[in-house]
Amino acid sequence: MKPYPFEYTRVSSLEEAVTLLQREDEPRIIAGGQSLVPILAMRLAAPSRLIDIGGLSALRGIERRGDVLRIGALARHAEVMASAEVAEAVPLLARAISHVAHPAVRNRGTFGGSVCLADPAAELPAVCTALGATFEVFGSDGLRTIPAREFFLDIYETALAPDEILVAAQLPVACPKERFGFEEIARRHGDFAIVGLAVRARMEGTLFAELDLCFFGASPRPVLAQNAARAVIGQELTDETQQAAVSALTADLDPQEDAQADAEMRLHLAGVLLKRRLAEIAGKERQQ
Amino acid sequence: MSKQILRAPIGQSAPRERARRFATGRGRYTDDAASLRGLHAAFVRSPIARGDILEIDCDAARDMDGVVAVLTHADIAGRYRPWRAGNALLPEMKAPEQHALPPSRVNYVGEPLAMVVATSRALAEDAAEQVFADIDPLDAVADIETALAPDSPLIHEDCGSNLCVSLTSGNGKFGADFEDADLVIEDTLDFGRHTACPLETRSMLAEYDPGSEVLTLRISHQCPHQLQAELAKILGLGQHRLRVISEDVGGAYGLKQQLYQEDVLVCLAAMQTGRPVRFVADRLEAFASDNHAREHRVSARIAVRKDGRITGFELDDLFPIGAYPQYPRTSLGEGNHVLRMSAAGYDIADFRSRLRLLFQNKALIGHYRSVGHPVACAITEHMVDRAAAALGLAPETIRLRNFLSDDSYPRETPTGVHLHYLSQHACLDRLLADMDIAALRSEQAKLRGQGICRGIGIASFVELTGTGNGFYGPGGIDVSGQDGCTLKMEPSGHVRCMPSVTDQGQGTDTGIAQIVASVLGLEVADIRVLSGDSEITPHGGGAWASRGISTGGEAAWQAAQTLREQLLLVAGHLHQRDPATLELTEGHVVDASGAQITTISEVAHICYFRHDLLPDDMPTELMVTRHAVPRAQLFQATNGIQAAYVEVDTDTGFTRLLGHWVVHDGGTLINPKLVEEQIRGGVVQGLGAALLEEIRYDEDGQLLTATMADYLVPMASDVPDIQVSHVTSGTAEGALGAKGVGEAGVAGASGAVLNAVNDALGPFGATVRQMPISPRTVLTALRAAAASATTPPFEDAP
Known part of the structure; x- marks a missing residue:
């Protein structure tokens, strides 16, 4: 478990990082290293150079800017978890973050690292997708933005160009009529989810006016279950609408088989999560 | 034997002596041992479950910088004795020959094929990737059904089947109907395959001194004496020239109880290169090659x-x-x-x-x-x-x-x-x-x-x-059911205690120290326990079958009793008392009324330095070894x-x-x-x-x-x-x-x-x-x- 030899540069600017990304045969960006270092140790990757962006202070910080919360790519999971701004402005993220790994990993792992790794069973890509977040990325043409819903393409595959770096994520601040739900099913706390669900709903009384259901671990990327959402939008939650939503998941999800679950079991578990989270949201509205 | 009255510190929840070291980062695990001019081993392991080895090409690896040796079967054949795991009590049990590196056939994923020894583990891993093994794959036997099928491939052709042994027990006739039953229920349970996953993976450091012809193997192991005996046989060394040290061990659980190919290979490599050779399994190879x-x-x-x-x-x-x-x-x-x-x-x-x-x-x-x-x-x-x-x-x-x-x-x-x-x-x-x-x-x-x-x-x-020696000894397997303990009282009255049982985190050392302290009227801190070194401790079982206290503690008790009698004999003479009326308490010799007569340290001091005060025929040795083995029951x-x-x-x-x-x-x-x-x-x-x-x-x-x-x-x-x-x-x-x-x-x-x-x-x-x-x-x-x-x-x- 010793990595192949590699070169290493700790860059002092985004421009320097981009130049190295363009120049190297097989560059890899390293931030918290919580996924990359094990991959290197197991010799599953052989980068020519690691580009350490840890010194770029522009990528740090969590900051409210109007109706978005901007989370720097280098914000560590532990910072997100401890942030009062996150808890207030993006309650869905506050609920999800405690499911990300364990304290030791959260102390080093970064928000941007999790987003860019694009593990289909990871929490943060799903939260960003559910909320319709926007990613700021920096490349040879300067800054541009990519909507989260267009960012995750496949297993470990994103819309980032080879010479682009994620700078920050902009997550919309919750409005009063929005409700959120989050649940994941994992063998142990902190493991990658077998299936998980991040929910954003806007309620009009007991009606679901808007509904974003983002499943993770249930497809090769985080997926918005639009058919399932349509079965509920504009309606109250009843046994019928709930069942219609669950049935629609077949069309929304592309579950894979692994050691923990086959496709059928994943679909079943997705349905269980959907019922539970919708019932939780609807139940709270009825109580009010 | 009649039960004795037990006194403190027996029965007290004394803290583990080793815990203090571990908690302060001062554990002495095998990989913490420094070695001058030390080399590191990496293994080329079989990527497939079964196949015939056609060729292992090591030329490219041997030419790499930092590589000192690359060993395959051909390089080590004749330098060690292959082994067979059988039991003489079960002659029908199949015990195919096992080699440190396979001569012609691989039989499981992770089986070592070749060993690379280099100046760092990273270089050894680099070189291991440049060893090219050409293996002709064969159908594997990877489940119960396949193993039992009449047309199953034979893992060991000379065994005639994949059945290693079949045994029955009990007092009834297997397969017969039950009499006297209103209801018979049948069921089948499947139990998953496990591994013990110790935090410290298997680790070893072999060092050979050609001057004294002594091989020292530091290894994360629970039975150092057993390993000393087996390696001596396999390597053709006298047991007195093979020292196995297992100081701190980060969990063992039976996984570090037996012999692995790597144990033999690091020794062979150390003897060949004349330099210390270290191997620390990484977690990938642990899962593939640990038991x-x-x-x-x-x-x-x-x-x-x-x-x-x-x-x-x-x-x-x-x-x-x-x-x-x-x-x-x-x-x-x-x-x-x-x-x-x-x-x-x-x-x-x-x-x-x-x-x-x-x-x-x-x-x-x-x-x-x-x-x-x-x-x-x-x-x-x-x-x-x-x-x-x-x-x-x-x-x-x-x-x-x-x-x-x-x-x-x-x-x-x-x-x-x-x-x-x-x-x-x-x-x-x-x-x-x-x-x-x-x-x-x-x-x-x-x-x-x-x-x-x-x-x-x-x-x-x-x-x-x-467990005692009912199964292994008569079966021709040199596993000790007996455990021993050596006590050496220093002139200061402090005690060095060398038990054959070992401690991989259980706290056995502390329990042994409590027993010795109890008998000798000392504090736990007065006893220094040195376990896990085959050169200084009596030959014994180490850690297996929950024996640390039940067997090892008994040996310590007996050794301490003998030492106690010796101290009382000398004290009785010096103070003109009947030793039977004296007792050791709180570092002192006391009489029946509890009055302190002298200190234990004074008696020890006299035993070492003042023979002029003692009769010529009075024994003065303050070093005792006793062994215990379950005899009344196995x-x-x-x-x-x-x-x-x-x-x-x-x-x-x-x-x-x-x-x-x-x-x-x-x-x-x-x-x-x-x-x-x-x-x-x-x-x-x-x-x-x-x-x-x-x-x-x-x-x-x-x-x-x-x-x-x-x-x-x-x-x-x-x-x-x-x-x-x-x-x-x-x-x-x-x-x-x-x-x-x-x-x-x-x-x-x-x-x-x-x-x-x-x-x-x-x-x-x-x-x-x-x-x-x-x-x-x-x-x-x-x-x-x-x-x-x-x-x-x-x-x-x-």
Whole structure:
């Protein structure tokens, strides 16, 4: 478990990082290293150079800017978890973050690292997708933005160009009529989810006016279950609408088989999560 | 021997001496040892489960910078003696020859093919990738069905079949119908393959001094004397020129008990290069090449009468071991305990059992804490619960009706196990009180009404601890059932204590020190325990079969008694008293009234430096060695019982552990806290077995669980509070009356969880028959129950 030899540069600017990304045969960006270092140790990757962006202070910080919360790519999971701004402005993220790994990993792992790794069973890509977040990325043409819903393409595959770096994520601040739900099913706390669900709903009384259901671990990327959402939008939650939503998941999800679950079991578990989270949201509205 | 009166610090929860070092980062694990001009080994391992080696091309690797040696079979043949893991008591058992590196055939994924020795581990890994092994793949034998099939490929052609050995036991006729039965229930349980996953992987550092012709092997191991004896045979060295040191060991659990190819190879490489050679397994190679354990498929039949009496029990254990039995103890231990210890605590007139060990193209099966007992317990307790459910009896009721009666000891079980005494009734009573069974059942019933599905499971077990030399010695296997202890009192009155038993985190050293301090009237801090070095400690068993205190403590007690008598003899002479009237207390020699006459240190000082004060014929040695070996019985059989309280989410199939209780009979407790933490640690391993842990191979023998992300072990947040209580009953052996405790936690935990999950699933008519009990297993069982209509499985039950 010793990595192949590699070169290493700790860059002092985004421009320097981009130049190295363009120049190297097989560059890899390293931030918290919580996924990359094990991959290197197991010799599953052989980068020519690691580009350490840890010194770029522009990528740090969590900051409210109007109706978005901007989370720097280098914000560590532990910072997100401890942030009062996150808890207030993006309650869905506050609920999800405690499911990300364990304290030791959260102390080093970064928000941007999790987003860019694009593990289909990871929490943060799903939260960003559910909320319709926007990613700021920096490349040879300067800054541009990519909507989260267009960012995750496949297993470990994103819309980032080879010479682009994620700078920050902009997550919309919750409005009063929005409700959120989050649940994941994992063998142990902190493991990658077998299936998980991040929910954003806007309620009009007991009606679901808007509904974003983002499943993770249930497809090769985080997926918005639009058919399932349509079965509920504009309606109250009843046994019928709930069942219609669950049935629609077949069309929304592309579950894979692994050691923990086959496709059928994943679909079943997705349905269980959907019922539970919708019932939780609807139940709270009825109580009010 | 009459039981002695035990005094402090025996019975006190003294802290572990080693814990202070570990907590301050001053552990001395094998890889912490520095070595001048040291080299590092990496291994080229077989990527396939079975195949013929056509060629191993090492030229490119040998040319690389930093590479000192690349070894294949051809390079080492003739420099060591290959080995066979057999037992002379079982001549029919197949014991194919094993080599440090395979001459012509690979037999499991991860088997070492070639060894690279270089100036760093990274360079050794680089070079290992440049070794090109051309292997012609062959069909693998990777499951029970394939191994048993008449047209199965033969893993060892000269063995004639893939059956390593078949044994039967009991007093009835295997396969015959049961007489005296109103109901016979059959069932089969599958147990997953495990590995012990010690935090410290296997580590070793071999150093050869050609001047003195001494080979020193520092190694993370639990039985240094055994390894010294075996390596001496294999390498052709005198045992006095081979020193095995296992100082701090980060968990062993049976995984570091036997011999691995790498142990031999680092020694050969050190002797060839004349430089120290180090190997520290990384986690990937640990999963592939450490010993595995526990994979069993056990079918059983239980015969009961309407009155709840169990009249017959039969079990058939299919035990797929790896490519070879593990040397030197063989892989029989687990199966042997299933064969002999299943249902051992029950009064059953007709008991029969059969065991078949099957070769597989997988890593070797060896021993893992509580060797076989968890399987014996789970199959027994599952069948007892099945019978209870069919008869409409509470789990505790059927057990009370069938436990061996308290006045029936000593006795032999139908499989020939001698039971001096079991305290099963007392343990069950205590367990039901500890868990408040009535309140728990009422909560369970109330929550069932709310759709919350909880279960309560009980599992009673009988275990063999402190095993002596009944199996290994007569079987021609040089494993010591005897343990020794050397005490050297220094002129200051402080004591160096060299026990043969070893400590991998159990706290054995501390328990031994407490015993010595108790006898000599000293403080624990006055005793320095030096264990794990074959050069300075008496030859003994090390750590196996829960012997640290039950056997090793007895040796320490006897050595301390002898030293005590010596001190009193000298003190009596100096002060003109009868030694029989004197005692050692608080560092002093005191008389019958408790008056202090002199200090122990003064007596020691005189023994070393003032022979002028003593008669010529008075012995003055303050160094003593004593050994202890179970003689009255070959082991200390003891017992315990566990209970689990679980909640099963029938939508997701997830099982949550809510509570766990243990009552155990460990005899005299030398250090209650260490005993309880031993039991709790064991329970956690059993919980892992019940719910999480499984080494998986595919049908081609490819290893699928190679990281800690695939092989799931319980984490702190997965473990409920574990309440431990004790029942203390006497033993046939020794002055201390201590029984083994190290393995009790594992023995019953998985069986208790299995029974609890099945209790929870009872209302659905579902039964899980497979461990680990994954969510998938639960959902599959629920689906099967839903599909098979609503007829209860035993509707003809009375």
